Amino acid sequence: MNKKPNILLIYTGGTIGMIKDADTGSLKSFDFENILTKIPELRLLDCDIETTSFEKPIDSSNMNPEYWIDIAKIIESNYDNSDGFVVLHGSDTMSYSASALSFMLENLNKPVIFTGSQLPIGDLRTDAKENLITSIQMASLQKNNVPIIKEVGLYFEYKLYRGNRTTKINAEHFEAFESLNYPHLAESGVHLNVNKEALLKNDGSKELIVRVNMDTNxxxxxxxxxxxxxxxxxxxxxxxxxxxxxxxxxxxxxxxxxxxxxxxxxxxxxxxxxxxxxxxxxxxxxxxxxxxxxxxxxxxxxxxxxxxxxxxxxxxxxxxxxxxxxxxxxxxxxxxxxxxxx
Incomplete structure (x- = not known):
């Protein structure tokens, strides 16, 4: 019997988690506990969504290996009861974080999808909703109750990339990232098209090992x-x-x-x-x-x-x-x- 995938949403900070105060116009952090109220479309997804947030959301310019360890440990402690993870992160250093997590999570057998946005989630023209909804869909993809994606990915503006192959190429456009030396893992159009040939192959027989010693010298x-x-x-x-x-x-x-x-x-x-x-x-x-x-x-x-x-x-x-x-x-x-x- 097919059970609904359980996806854990990890909010670290960044533009995607901001919402504009309608009266003052200033940006403030969004309460992810109430995400289903703010984005009712998420209820249409065929998965269960749980959320957790950094105690104090950070701008991605302040991202450092201590925070990578925090993300890795959240994934480790929820690994057995989650089928996939979506990490919400500021776009400026997202390629660094996605690369780092790919190395830190040895024998990863489930999707860890980084995403963010160029505009806050409450903006009229925001790219946040599409990026968030499709990232959760990507993390939910399964065949015979086994995740299809078993690596650290980065989803932005209709494309899923291998996280450690990405570079942020644009600070203004919604299409902020590119992977110039490796094909996209998946593309979101009328259908979600997964490039199965490009995915990392992992037999799933080995236990997850989380490596947290990152030497910054x-x-x-x-x-x-x-x-x-x-x-x-x-x-x-x-x-x-x-x-x-x-x-x-x-x-x-x-x-x-x-x-x-x-x-x-x-x-x-x-x-x-x-x-x-x-x-x-x-x-x-x-x-x-x-x-x-x-x-x-x-x-x-x-x-x-x-x-x-x-x-x-x-x-x-x-x-x-x-x-x-x-x-x-x-x-x-x-x-x-x-x-x-x-």
Missing amino acids: IGILKLFPGISEPIVKAVLNTEGLKGLVIETYGSGNATTASWFIDLLKTALDGGLQIVNVTQCAGGSVAMGQYETSSKLKSIGVISGKDITTEAAIAKLMYLLGVQLPSEEFKSVFELPLRGEMS
């Missing part, structure tokens, strides 16, 4: 023409730095100036993990394809392949947190763990 260095030695040196000599994402040009290319290569080599020899990702919105790092990247390859820089900067940051924090032996780090990083790279 990492940085990003974006290359630009004219970048100076003192700047690079200052970044590499940052006290406590364990991992660095370098955003290079094109397919992983960088200056071949000897001071630059020497600084990187010294840092690598000292145990710093350096990951090469492209500044381009789409495409992949292919170190060694051009002379300008072959030196990076020869000194042992990690290839980020087609990973996004957001996912590279989350993966670095995660792998440093599980304290992999230094000699294994490069080969493990270059393997896809949660479908985050090809």
